Amino acid sequence: MATRVAYTLDSTLDSVNMVEQTAEQLAIKAGFSEEDLHKITMSVREAAVNAVLHGNAYDPGKKITVAYETTPDALAITISDEGKGLDPQTVPDPLAEENLLKTSGRGIFLIRSFMDEVKIRELHPGTEIKLVKHMSVPETGAKEQ
Amino acid sequence: MSLKSSARQVDGITVLDLSGRITLGEGSVVLRDTIREVLGKGEKKILLNLGDVTYIDSSGIGELVSAFTAVRKEGGELKLLNLTKKVHDLLQITKLYTVFDVKDDEATAISSFTK
Numbered sequence: 001m002a003t004r005v006a007y008t009l010d011s012t013l014d015s016v017n018m019v020e021q022t023a024e025q026l027a028i029k030a031g032f033s034e035e036d037l038h039k040i041t042m043s044v045r046e047a048a049v050n051a052v053l054h055g056n057a058y059d060p061g062k063k064i065t066v067a068y069e070t071t072p073d074a075l076a077i078t079i080s081d082e083g084k085g086l087d088p089q090t091v092p093d094p095l096a097e098e099n100l101l102k103t104s105g106r107g108i109f110l111i112r113s114f115m116d117e118v119k120i121r122e123l124h125p126g127t128e129i130k131l132v133k134h135m136s137v138p139e140t141g142a143k144e145q
Numbered sequence: 146m147s148l149k150s151s152a153r154q155v156d157g158i159t160v161l162d163l164s165g166r167i168t169l170g171e172g173s174v175v176l177r178d179t180i181r182e183v184l185g186k187g188e189k190k191i192l193l194n195l196g197d198v199t200y201i202d203s204s205g206i207g208e209l210v211s212a213f214t215a216v217r218k219e220g221g222e223l224k225l226l227n228l229t230k231k232v233h234d235l236l237q238i239t240k241l242y243t244v245f246d247v248k249d250d251e252a253t254a255i256s257s258f259t260k
Contacts, residue, residue, distance in 0.1 A: 038231055
C-alpha cells in the first residue's frame, strides 16, 4: 500500500533543508541502508536546490511543491518549481575534461548517479523532477519456496 | 550542523581542520571566507583536513574546486586529508579524485608539500 504526502514550500534554503530532512526520515522509516540513505538525501537536496535556486531563483512569489510516495519496495520523491524550465539535454557533462574545474553543474549528474529512476519533465512554466529509489534485495535473503 | 574551521601551523603548512557540512549556504561561505583569509595572510600551502566533514553537496564540491583554483592561482598548493568514505566516493564519481592531491596521513601530507 502506498503512502503519499505533499507540501508546498517557499523558495528558500530553509525549505531545501526541510525537504532533505523529510526524505531522510521517510527513508529511515522505510528501512533503506545507510549508504542508500545518503544517496537519497543528497539527491533530494540537489533536486530541491535546483528548484529553489536555478528554477525559482529564490523568488518569494514562486513556490516549490514536493511529494513523497512510499511503497513497500520504493521511495519516490517528486519536486516541481515555477521557474523558466530546464532542458536536461543542455546540461554540460561535468566529467568532460574542460568542465572538471567548474564550480557548478554537478547536481543532475549526482542525482542520476545515485537514484534508480530519474524523470525530468517541463511544466510550462517550471520543471518537475521525479526521483525513485528501490529497496535493495539483500544478497543473502533469497526467497525460499 | 554548519561548518566549523580551525587553523593550525605545522612545518610552515596551514592545516585547516574542518567539521560539519559543506553545503549551499553557510557551509560553503565558511569555507570560502576561511580560504580567502588564509590566502590574505600570505599562507599559500594549505592542507584541508576533512576527517570530520560529514556531508558535502554539489555546491560544497564546487567550493572545494574554487578553493583549489584560488590557491593555485596564487602559486600555492592545496591538498586534502582524511576523506570520509562518502566524500571519497563523491570525488571518485565526479572524477575530482584525480584533480586533488588526497592524503590519508597528516605527516605524509605535510612532507609532500614543495619546500
